[in-house]
Amino acid sequence: MSQTTDTQTDSLTLVQAVRDGLRGEMARDDSVIVMGEDVGENGGVFRATQGLIDEFGEERVVDTPLAESGIVGTAIGMAAYGMRPVPEIQFMGFVYPAFDQIVSHAARLRTRSRGAFTCPMVVRAPYGGGIRAPEHHSESKEAFFVHEPGLKVVIPSTPYDTKGLLAAAIRDPDPVVFLEPKLIYRAFREEVPADPYTVELGEAAVRREGSDVSVFTWGAMTRPTMEAAENLAGDVDVEVVDLRTLSPLDEETIVESFKKTGRAVVVHEAPKTGGLAGEVIATIQEEALLYQEAPIERVTGFDVPYPLYALEDYYLPEPARIEDGIRDVVEF
């Protein structure tokens, strides 16, 4: 479901689409508040909120002290009383002091209060590697949040989806963890409608249709996966599915694609063990076992803390490694 009322578009990068999405929602709903460390005049570490303070003022674009737990906890209280806060965490790896508030409270407020309280809050954070910085500045720990019932987890891979998914997340009555692939914040542009619109949460997108093998991925890994698929074209007919929302998973699209191809590869940059690939594979096993023609391959990061520059290129899945995974599955 995409709701557009205007055909006018702007050519935006992904990070500009974040800003445009925030601006659109702030303009249409006074209860939307952006808050976080240096989100105001500085416009955020990655400039995602640049200019919003000029447009909406300090009351709605709030610079906070360095206090992740306090920022997110405060947002929960605001959300419970009718506001729609969008706290920013500067890097995903800085979220852990706030992990308790997200997991213990944001995710459970509705169920604890039998729906009397809701928590319409979106925690935004850039995630993932490729910027030559270690550990906290590069990690990809979406599985932590997917594991918590009561949270929704979204990772866009295109400017169009970014704006639409962010709008949907902000309008959603429940807490959403919105992870932004900073590696591709400025990697390419896309025509994005100027007016607000939504891209529905919980729906995967088939980026490339194919009949030999399904490759499931999301976020920054979508591009190298598409590149691998193109490199193999003529030889292997690859279907690429961008999951977009990791919780709730679009099981229907995953299963449908697998039933068509009977073979699958899952690509993510998070460490392999406990990563979301396992969940995708389990879903396939439960729903489409008899369609399976080969073991399902995982092309992922390794089970180590996110390494520094010199090892980063080995760590992140890139087209050649993804191609190898696809070939293994197809040639089984």
Added chain:
Amino acid sequence: MNSASEYDLDLSDEDRIELLRTMRRIREFESTVQNKFADAEIPGFLHLYIGQEAIAAGVCHALDERDHLTSTHRGHGHCIARGLATDRMAAELYGKETGYCRGKGGSMHIADVEAGMLGANGIVAGGIPIACGAAVSAQMRDSDEVAVSFFGDGALSEGAFHESFNLAGTWNLPLVGIIENNQYGEMTGLDEQHPPAALDDLTIYGEPYGAARDRVDGMDVEAVYGAAKQAVERGRTGGGPSLVECVAYRFEGHHEGDSQFYRDEGEYDEWKQKDPLLTYPEKLIDEGVITEEEYAEMEAGIETEIEEAIEFARESDLPDPSEAYEGLYSEGGGHA
């Protein structure tokens, strides 16, 4: 805010020259890696200590080898003042195998167990509870070791600071908290991050936890030393935790690439008058502790040292990919 005259200083000429040398080495290292970062030789993020040298130098001079430290994302100065080798530090910044973390930690995670340096830390306030633990260990072993945690004014807003100082006060721990008040938490000024009652004295945050409080000119290395010495002595003799605010200024951005839009006009120039690398050499020369020629010689030696450190980093090997798994668990080999 205390100046050096408030303390009973026991600094010999040799000590004072050493303080100057430490500060000058930090400045040289920082200015050099700043250039290498601008040349894209050093990747990632770089948070420079330029302007705050007197704090690391003064505090570390008050410590013994047996003491323990935790540092911050702005940690190069602490490492140098603690005696870590600039060549292995540079190698770490370059992501090389010869670095302190074998190229896995980078600028923000330099650690050295032998030096009692528990690590720089990419997480604001992340080191404070760890220093608390080092202090518990010192207390349980009936030693007179102390643990020192460096952190910025911004860290005072984090829960980790309050939880740690509550523990330290309750358990009477030999913990010394050094607040490096450089006027900014990242890009946001002090007054937007703390209530009015704290602005004139950030050590107020130590009050309910029973920490001994001191507030000192963080651009004056001898004043910092005096305050640190008192706090360390208190910890050594069972007097419990201390919180020392060092009032200073960060001459560079939060990280390299920061536009620094937030500085008031004239603010930088005003603080520049107090730059410890201008005032302290002048003072020691005026007082006849060191001659201009000797200082020039010292500077030349330091320039050579840092040049060689960079050369060492450049020439060192990158870690082998298999290195990623080394040291992850104790049975996996690990660092010697």
